[in-house]
Amino acid sequence: MAAALQPQHDPLALAGMDDVMFGRWVGLLEQRTGVVVAPQRKPFLVSAVRARMREVGYGNFNQYLEHISTPGAGAVEWATLVDRLTVHETRFFRHSPSFELIRQRWLPERLASGLTSVHAWSVGCASGEEAWSLAMVLHQGLLGHGSKLQFGITASDVSAAAVATARAAVYPRARLEEIPPLYRAEYIEMQGEAAFTPIASIRKRVAFARVNLIEAAAAPLQRLNLIFCQNVLIYFARERRRELLDGLAGLLEPGGLLLIGPGEVNGWSHPGLTRVIGQGTLAYQRRD
Ligand SMILES: C[S@@+](CC[C@H](N)C(=O)[O-])C[C@H]1O[C@@H](n2cnc3c(N)ncnc32)[C@H](O)[C@@H]1O
Structure with a gap:
């Protein structure tokens, strides 16, 4: 080069x-x-x-x-x-109220109304922790609901280097403590003494790609059930944030949930989406 x-x-x-x-x-x-x-x-x-x-x-x-x-x-x-x-700071289960909203409320409700598969998108995934966290929550939440229920996650970032790190999925041992004990016990395996990785049944659920959010309309992503867009919009101009959120809203399947980080956008609403009131979250659900 x-x-x-x-x-x-x-x-x-x-x-x-x-x-x-x-x-x-x-x-x-x-x-x-x-x-x-x-x-x-x-x-x-x-x-x-x-x-x-x-x-x-x-x-x-x-x-x-x-x-x-x-x-x-x-x-x-x-x-x-x-x-x-670009700033790639991230953690496993970084915004735990968002994961709890999915685990305790959104997933049980959607399963009760006949959900048969989940396709999620982690937008601006950095080194992948958000996507792996979501994979663990979905795997756990779908246990006991029969093998017909499938889920997959697309995780993307504008940085090719971040995507490569995310795909490699090897993290230093010290970061194990970011993962709640239940998930750690079920879904993590050590790679020697100093590093760990998600187990194969989690790894196979996540596909990584380099996608620039401002060109996301060109990405073959639609009919999504979950979109995580956290700690990404804060780097964008206010007006651009709203345009991007309007675009993301259009990719949601009825019943689908858009999770933003609290405080990342103020006063945004969309005619097809309802604000979900959950403690400490900023989430919007596409109306059925
Ligand atoms: C601070 S990290 C957030 C990671 C994760 N979502 C979280 O909440 O922990 C922000 C990520 O957004 C990515 N990013 C910035 N601009 C982007 C764009 N135009 N398209 C896609 N990703 C972008 C950066 O490369 C970075 O990895």
Whole structure:
């Protein structure tokens, strides 16, 4: 990849990024991913871009930006850079009230009204913990309901590197404590002393893909029963959040549930969806 670039060493230019150049970088990132970098996060953007420029031998922000913006050749480098410019922090069972809403209420109610399969989407899955958590909850919740009940989860992220980590599904032992004991005992196996992975019956339920949320309309996902979109929209402009939520709402099957992180959007509603009142959750259900 580095060989395709044309390094220009200019350490003085690399020392700082003026506000005009910062604006150009912010604009490119928002246009391509929807992610907005606020002025106070300039140091983060500058250090991430600078670190990548050092790796590939660029000494000038402008030249590197031009390279990234070039159709074709720039796309490969962009794929690497976007991983550095996005935040991938996550945990197993990160927002436990959302998982409890599914376990205690949504799943039993849907099963009572004749649900025969569940297709879920974890949007912005980072390194996969949200998707694995959901797989454990669904597997447990569907036990005892007969082998005809199937479920599958699509987990996606704009970062190819995050998707690769999620697919590998190997996590350090210290993170075991994020998983409630019941699920840990049933669904986790050690990989040597220092790492663990979900067991095969959980792993086979999740398919990973690189999907840019702002192009999600082009992804072959529809008639979904569950959509987890948590800690993703916060990086987008307010107006864009509403557009994206309208798009996600249209992908839900009747009875399907959209779970957002509390506080991630204010005052949004959709004519086909009802707000589900559950403690500490922000969830909307498609009307039957
Ligand atoms: C903070 S993580 C959230 C992970 C998980 N959903 C959770 O709640 O723990 C945000 C993820 O959103 C992804 N992301 C940012 N912009 C995106 C976009 N346009 N399309 C898809 N994923 C995006 C990032 O790459 C990152 O992995």
